[in-house]
Amino acid sequence: MKKTSWLFPILLLVGVTLYTLFTREQLPGDGFATFGSDTVRAQVIQVIEEGEIDLGGTMQKYQVARINILEGAYEGIMMEIDYGRRQIRSDDYLLKPGDKIIVTISKTPDNVVNAYFVDYVRVTPILWLSLLFVIAIVLISQWKGIRAILSMAFSLYIIIGYIIPHILNGDDPLTVSIIGSAILLGVSLYLTYGWNLKTHTAVIGMVLVLLITGLLAGVFVVFTKLNGSGDENVMYLMQLSENPINLRGLFLGGLIIGALGVLDDLVTTQAAAVFELYHANPNLGFRGLYGAAMRIGQDHVAATVNTLVLAYAGASLPMLLIFSLARGDYGYIVNFSFIAEEIVRTLVGSLGLIAAVPLTTVIAIFFAQRSEKLERWEQVLGPEGSADGHSHSH
Secondary structure, three states: OOHHHHHHHHHHHHHHHHHHHHOOOOOOOOOOOOOOOOEEEEEEEEEEEEEEEEEOOEEEEEEEEEEEEOOOOOOOOEEEEEEOOOOOOOOOOOOOOOOEEEEEEEEOOOOOEEEEEEEEOOHHHHHHHHHHHHHHHHHHHHHHHHHHHHHHHHHHHHHHHHHHHHHHOOOOHHHHHHHHHHHHHHHHHHHHHOOOHHHHHHHHHHHHHHHHHHHHHHHHHHHOOOOOOOOHHHHHHHHHOOOOOOHHHHHHHHHHHHOHHHHHHHHHHHHHHHHHHHHHOOOOOHHHHHHHHHHHHHHHHHHHHHHHHHHHHHHOHHHHHHHHHOOOOHHHHOOOHHHHHHHHHHHHHHHHHHHHHHHHHHHHHHHHOOOOHHHHHHHHHOOOOOOOOOOOOO
């Protein structure tokens, strides 16, 4: 692949990044309580008391520890905290000298300062895990792995720097999510696979699928009378935010973003399959090429939809346990919004992925059958595919 073909995705990446920086919405300030803003890091110096306590018939170990505050107004001051003496813990971890923890500090009306355990500081193990992930993907995928990491970082940047600020400032979450998703996935595809006909095919198919998924989601959310309040975190958000947030749009936007991960693989794989089939037998007409590509796509979409369902099921495992508590009365419990939302999210997302296969196939056939004629426009459209290609099969 010509090196000049990488100029377009790099310029696109830089341009979109600069645009979002200069047009970035400022997050609400006054009246908006940031989660974790009242917490500080501390280090356990000594465990001064240990024992067992009966909390409502449940016996659990408790500790009283001396800690050193590491930041904030009380930095360097020694305090004492109790761990496991006031409420039932969901784990069996015990504090040890040297552990770094997160505490919240409060002052009573008579100026007595107290510290309370919140959670463990987990930055170091997460950084080690992230480093292991980066090393593994670079060793396996080499240069393409580096591009994939950059794409992932850019995706997170768009979500944090564009989508979230615009939603918090009162913009329609569905519109913001579709625009943000098209930007992040489009740039990510070009950054990973280069500026070429195969990637153009994938990007066009992806944008059409996002629009179809958004339309389906809008129709069925209204049809099922969902308002986006099924998640308790949404209600917590409403209490924190000073601007009104469209909960229904927020639910729809989350549905769109949730389907992006598997959509990336699906559209790029289908586009590559069409081009490979065309070169294997250039005499195949539209119908023959479409039929052969769809036979590949059928296996891929079946595996992809199953992946999506399992991903949602894994994330919603506590909700699935409620089904077992219903004692078989599934027709009754599916009416509750927090369960109906997950069902609609899974099925609409799957419908969007299913639509991606025939759409991407038709677009890819259009480009593949005209690839020779488009060679004259190679300086603008790029070559047919990247040098390392993209193939995937199930």
